[in-house]
Amino acid sequence: MPSARRIGLFPDTYTIDDRYHISIGGLPIRQLAQEFGTPLYVLDYETLRHRIRSFQQALQDMNPPGQAFYAGKAFLTKAMAGFLEQQHMGLDVVSGGELYTALEGGMNPSRIIFHGNVKTDEEIRFGLLRGVGYFVVDSLAELEAISRIAKEVDKPAPILLRLTPGIEAHTHAFIQTGQFDSKFGFAMQDGIHEVALQRALTLPYLELKGFHAHIGSQIFDEDPFVHNAQRLMEFMHDALERYHYWPEVVDIGGGFGVQYGPDDDPPQVSRILARVNDAMQRMTPHGYAVPTVFIEPGRAIVAEAGVTIYQVGATKTVPGGKRYAAVDGGMGDNIRPALYQASYTAQVDGKNPEDRALYTIAGRYCESGDILVKDIPLPPIEPGDYVVVFGTGAYNFAMASNYNRVPRPAVVLVYNGQASLWVKRESYEDMAHNDLPWQDPEEGLWR
Ligand SMILES: Cc1ncc(COP(=O)(O)O)c(C=O)c1O
Structure with missing residues (x-):
C-alpha cells in the first residue's frame, strides 16, 4: 500500500502517494474520474466544515457575537443549502432562483439575506411571503417597491440599506464594489445615502435594521475591512444625530x-x-447597543475545498517550443480565467511533479481565450492523463454555461473515502430540455 503525504498549497485537502496519485477526501482522483466521468467538480467536506467553523469561532469571539451569511453566488445547490442549514449558517441570495434553491434544500428563511441590485416584484413577493430575514436594498426604486409589495401582502419587510463607502480595495476591477463609481448601492457622497435613509425611515411597511457595504472580492489586506466598518459607524453617528436612528x-x-x-x-x-x-x-x-456584525463570505468558504478533474484530449508543441495540453472542459465550467484573468495551479495525476516543463492548459471551447492555466511547470503530459485544477470551488459551477452546447459537469462531495453525488452530470436531453422544434412561420404556426 503506497504511503500518502499532504501536498502543495492546500495540504489539508489533498494527498499524493508514492506513485504520484492524487487523492481528495481519501479518494483517488483517478477513481472519481472513472466513476463519475470528467470534467468533474469535487468538493471536500472536511475543508468546507473547517472553513465554516473558523468563521463561526471568530464571530463568537465578538461582542455581541457576529453572524455569517454564506454568499450563495459562489456555489449553491440544494445539497449545499442543506449542509449550510446543518451547520447553522446564514445564507446570502441574489435572485429568486437562489432563494428557491435554498428553500428547496431546507434552509431556514429567517437566516436568509436577499441581495441583488435588481429584484423583480415577483422576487420581492416571493421573499416576503417565504419570510426571508432581511432584504438588502440597493436603490430608491427598490425601497418603493418593497414598501408597496409589503403593504399588499401585509408583511412588514426587514431591510438593510446597501451603501458604497468609497473604499477601493486592491483587487481586479471587475470584483471591486466599494468605490463610489459602482453599479451597487447608495454612494456615501452627494447625499443620496441620506435620501435613502429618510425614505427607509418613513415609507410604510419597512423596518430598517441597519446598513450594509461590501467592498469587493479576493481582498488580502485587513485594513479595508476595518475602514469599511468605521465608515459605516461614522455615518451611523450622523443618522443618530439627525434622525435619532441607531441600527441593530x-x-x-x-x-x-x-x-x-x-x-x-x-x-x-x-x-x-x-x-x-x-x-x-x-x-x-x-x-x-453595539450593533451585531454580519459578514458574507463566499469564496473563503468554498474555493479551496474544490477541485476540477479533467482528462487530457490532445497535446502539441507549437513553433517556438510552447507546449499545450487541451482538456475536455474549459471556459464552460470555469469562466474566471477568461473573465478576469484569474490564475490557478494544476497537477497531473500519476506523474512525478519534479520532472517539469512549461505547459499551457487549454480548454475545449471554440475561443482562443479559452485557456485554463497559462505557462505552468508540469510533468510531461499525454492524451488520457488526468489533470487536476485546484481551488475551483467558488464561482466555477455557479458561472458554468452550455457554451458550444457542452453539458455541465457533475458535482460530488467527498469525505473519508466516500463520495456523494450533489449534482448529476447534464445529459444532452437535459441541456436541450427547453428547446422547442422548428415551426415554419409561413404556415402561420407562430403565436
Ligand atoms: C454583496 C456581496 N456579498 C458577498 C459577496 C461574496 O464575496 P466573496 O465570495 O469574495 O466572499 C459578494 C460577491 O460578489 C457580494 O457582492
Missing part, C-alpha cells in the same frame, strides 16, 4: 481573499473581526 446590524459583506497560487497571501479572518469588533465597541455611543 452592520453588515460588512464578504470578499476575504483565498489562495489560488503561491503568491496569494490570504488575511487572517479572526484578526480582521477582532479589529472590527474593537472599532464597533469604541465607536458606539454611550447608552446604545
Whole structure:
C-alpha cells in the first residue's frame, strides 16, 4: 500500500502517494474520474466544515457575537443549502432562483439575506411571503417597491440599506464594489445615502435594521475591512444625530481573499473581526447597543475545498517550443480565467511533479481565450492523463454555461473515502430540455 503525504498549497485537502496519485477526501482522483466521468467538480467536506467553523469561532469571539451569511453566488445547490442549514449558517441570495434553491434544500428563511441590485416584484413577493430575514436594498426604486409589495401582502419587510463607502480595495476591477463609481448601492457622497435613509425611515411597511457595504472580492489586506466598518459607524453617528436612528446590524459583506497560487497571501479572518469588533465597541455611543456584525463570505468558504478533474484530449508543441495540453472542459465550467484573468495551479495525476516543463492548459471551447492555466511547470503530459485544477470551488459551477452546447459537469462531495453525488452530470436531453422544434412561420404556426 503506497504511503500518502499532504501536498502543495492546500495540504489539508489533498494527498499524493508514492506513485504520484492524487487523492481528495481519501479518494483517488483517478477513481472519481472513472466513476463519475470528467470534467468533474469535487468538493471536500472536511475543508468546507473547517472553513465554516473558523468563521463561526471568530464571530463568537465578538461582542455581541457576529453572524455569517454564506454568499450563495459562489456555489449553491440544494445539497449545499442543506449542509449550510446543518451547520447553522446564514445564507446570502441574489435572485429568486437562489432563494428557491435554498428553500428547496431546507434552509431556514429567517437566516436568509436577499441581495441583488435588481429584484423583480415577483422576487420581492416571493421573499416576503417565504419570510426571508432581511432584504438588502440597493436603490430608491427598490425601497418603493418593497414598501408597496409589503403593504399588499401585509408583511412588514426587514431591510438593510446597501451603501458604497468609497473604499477601493486592491483587487481586479471587475470584483471591486466599494468605490463610489459602482453599479451597487447608495454612494456615501452627494447625499443620496441620506435620501435613502429618510425614505427607509418613513415609507410604510419597512423596518430598517441597519446598513450594509461590501467592498469587493479576493481582498488580502485587513485594513479595508476595518475602514469599511468605521465608515459605516461614522455615518451611523450622523443618522443618530439627525434622525435619532441607531441600527441593530452592520453588515460588512464578504470578499476575504483565498489562495489560488503561491503568491496569494490570504488575511487572517479572526484578526480582521477582532479589529472590527474593537472599532464597533469604541465607536458606539454611550447608552446604545453595539450593533451585531454580519459578514458574507463566499469564496473563503468554498474555493479551496474544490477541485476540477479533467482528462487530457490532445497535446502539441507549437513553433517556438510552447507546449499545450487541451482538456475536455474549459471556459464552460470555469469562466474566471477568461473573465478576469484569474490564475490557478494544476497537477497531473500519476506523474512525478519534479520532472517539469512549461505547459499551457487549454480548454475545449471554440475561443482562443479559452485557456485554463497559462505557462505552468508540469510533468510531461499525454492524451488520457488526468489533470487536476485546484481551488475551483467558488464561482466555477455557479458561472458554468452550455457554451458550444457542452453539458455541465457533475458535482460530488467527498469525505473519508466516500463520495456523494450533489449534482448529476447534464445529459444532452437535459441541456436541450427547453428547446422547442422548428415551426415554419409561413404556415402561420407562430403565436
Ligand atoms: C454583496 C456581496 N456579498 C458577498 C459577496 C461574496 O464575496 P466573496 O465570495 O469574495 O466572499 C459578494 C460577491 O460578489 C457580494 O457582492
